[in-house]
Structures are given as C-alpha cells and as structure tokens.
Amino acid sequence: MVRDKGLRESLHTSGRRLTRQRRLVLQVLEESGEHLDAEGLHDQAKSLDPNISLATVYRTLAVLKEMGLVEEHRLGEGHAHFEATRSTPHYHFTCSACGRVIEFDAPQVAEVLQRLSKQKGLLVTGAHLLVTGRCARCQEEGETVPEEVP
Amino acid sequence: MVRDKGLRESLHTSGRRLTRQRRLVLQVLEESGEHLDAEGLHDQAKSLDPNISLATVYRTLAVLKEMGLVEEHRLGEGHAHFEATRSTPHYHFTCSACGRVIEFDAPQVAEVLQRLSKQKGLLVTGAHLLVTGRCARCQEEGETVPEEVP
DNA sequence: GTCCATGCAAACTGTTTGCACGCGC
DNA sequence: GCGCGTGCAAACAGTTTGCATGGAC
Numbered sequence: 001m002v003r004d005k006g007l008r009e010s011l012h013t014s015g016r017r018l019t020r021q022r023r024l025v026l027q028v029l030e031e032s033g034e035h036l037d038a039e040g041l042h043d044q045a046k047s048l049d050p051n052i053s054l055a056t057v058y059r060t061l062a063v064l065k066e067m068g069l070v071e072e073h074r075l076g077e078g079h080a081h082f083e084a085t086r087s088t089p090h091y092h093f094t095c096s097a098c099g100r101v102i103e104f105d106a107p108q109v110a111e112v113l114q115r116l117s118k119q120k121g122l123l124v125t126g127a128h129l130l131v132t133g134r135c136a137r138c139q140e141e142g143e144t145v146p147e148e149v150p
Numbered sequence: 151m152v153r154d155k156g157l158r159e160s161l162h163t164s165g166r167r168l169t170r171q172r173r174l175v176l177q178v179l180e181e182s183g184e185h186l187d188a189e190g191l192h193d194q195a196k197s198l199d200p201n202i203s204l205a206t207v208y209r210t211l212a213v214l215k216e217m218g219l220v221e222e223h224r225l226g227e228g229h230a231h232f233e234a235t236r237s238t239p240h241y242h243f244t245c246s247a248c249g250r251v252i253e254f255d256a257p258q259v260a261e262v263l264q265r266l267s268k269q270k271g272l273l274v275t276g277a278h279l280l281v282t283g284r285c286a287r288c289q290e291e292g293e294t295v296p297e298e299v300p
Numbered sequence: 301g302t303c304c305a306t307g308c309a310a311a312c313t314g315t316t317t318g319c320a321c322g323c324g325c
Numbered sequence: 326g327c328g329c330g331t332g333c334a335a336a337c338a339g340t341t342t343g344c345a346t347g348g349a350c
Binding site for chain 3: 015016017019021022051052053054055056059060078
C-alpha cells in the first residue's frame, strides 16, 4: 500500500511503530466505508487476521484518532462508531425505527463554527451534527422493528 | 408546584403515576439548569430525598425523555448528560482541555434540518450540534489539567 | 537488543433488569 | 385493592488495563 509510508512516518514521529494490526484496522476502516462499531470492525479485521484482539482494535483506534486519521461518533445508542477521516465533512441522520444511518452534507455548519470560534475565542477542533428521526421508509410503513444494523 | 398538574396529566395519559421521585428528578433538572449527568443528578436528588436510588433516576429520565421533557446528550466522553427541554434550541461546545461546556445558539441549524427533511423525506425528531476544541482560557495558558467537571 | 505493541483475561464504568415490597390512584 | 413504581443488588455492554510474550526498528 502506498499510504503505508505516510502512516509509518506519522507513527514514527510520535515514537510509534507500524504493525500489521494497525495497518489492518485502518485498511478495514477505509475500505468498508462508513461508521463501523468496534465489534464490527473487529469482526472484519479477524477475517484477515484471525488473531487480532478486540483490545488491539480499541488501542489502535485511540492512536488513529489521536493522529486525526479516524473519527469517533456516538450515533443513536450506547456504543461508538468509527470512520476514516474524509476530506469532505459530513453528518449523520439516524432513523430511530430501523437504525439506518444516512449521511448528509451541510455547508452552513462550517459557517456556524467559524462565527462561533470568532465570537467566543474558541479553537474548534471537531464538530458533529447528529440528527435523529424517521426515515422515509419507516414513516410510510409505521415500521417499528429494527433491521440489521451493522 | 404549578406545573405538577401538567406533569401529572402527561403521565396519566400514558397510564403512569406522579411520584415524589419523578417530581424530584424533574425539579432538580430544571433548577440546576444544564447538562447534569445521571450521577450528579442522583447526588442532588439525594440531598432532598436520601433514599432515591440511581436506578430510579435512570428509569425516570427514560420516562421524561419519552414525554419530551428531557433531552439526553453525549457531550465529550463516555457518559450521558441530561437537561430539561427548553423552548429555545441550543448546542454545546466542550473544551477538551478543561472539560468546560459552553452553550451556543445557531439558527442556521434549523434551516439545515428543514432542507434535509424536505430533500430526503425524513421526519426529524431531534438534532444536536456538538463541537469540541479549546476554550479561550485553555488556549492562552496551554492548560492541560482538567478542572472540576460537574 | 531495546522497547513498544499485542493477546488474553480480568477490571471498570455507565446503564439496565429481576424481584419483592411500597405507594399512587 | 390493583397495579405501577421503587430500592436493592445482580447482570450487562462497551471499553480499558495489567501482565507476560512477541515483533518492529
């Protein structure tokens, strides 16, 4: 992988090492696209390296978050979701009936943040707009049974 | 309390009862203002009713949330914060250095939501903009030691 | 060879639940 | 008095940590 080099360097500057597991976690996160939870990520990773442990997944996520390569979101319920940081910001709508997550963009949020940081002298390092409700499908059908949620 | 009557009625329509504990939880939440976590809320409540249990606090919060009188937010870290629903929407900035929470308004968010629900046929029932970064004080001082966080 | 990273299992935190008793209506 | 609500303690889910071994550099 081409970007391994960059990853190795980023890790190296903080006295860290590029391991098979770290490469793997980032790879799964990038390929799989969006908002996996730790367990889902672990499952995916296990299919490529059956020995990787959940603890390592969590530790790796912490490192990648610290380096800004991964973002953590609390969508809907208890557990966290993770996704590889992308160049274009986006936000999440979660359907409370079926659990589906829909991404959307909202350029106006950037304005809000800019005004906020200017007015109150804040340094903004992260922001997330989380919306909940019912998706189109679940409104029609009055559905209440949760579908498969990855 | 005047609003007890309204609360009782709201509860009654869903076959629920107005108990000392429920009154108490809502009262603490309203008086104490903003974003207490369950444990803080429990502590405050205990000073008025030493026997109230944490489980009851959680169960009551669930009921009040369901009735729309209370909102739950995951600010920064692991545990949830709760606040009595207010007429004016507002959002939260959390300083990752000192843990301070600053509230702010952002009317543009409402526009975003409206456009979103129209474009994608979603029914929006809740939304929250969560911002993290460093507050003015912590930027100046390069402070890293967390202060008291309620 | 050094020292960071890993796997495993145990610990921990925040939240939920089962059960017997208590209290609102 | 009926049946929901409570307190207690145990269960639970998600995440973190201590320790001995393994692997990156």
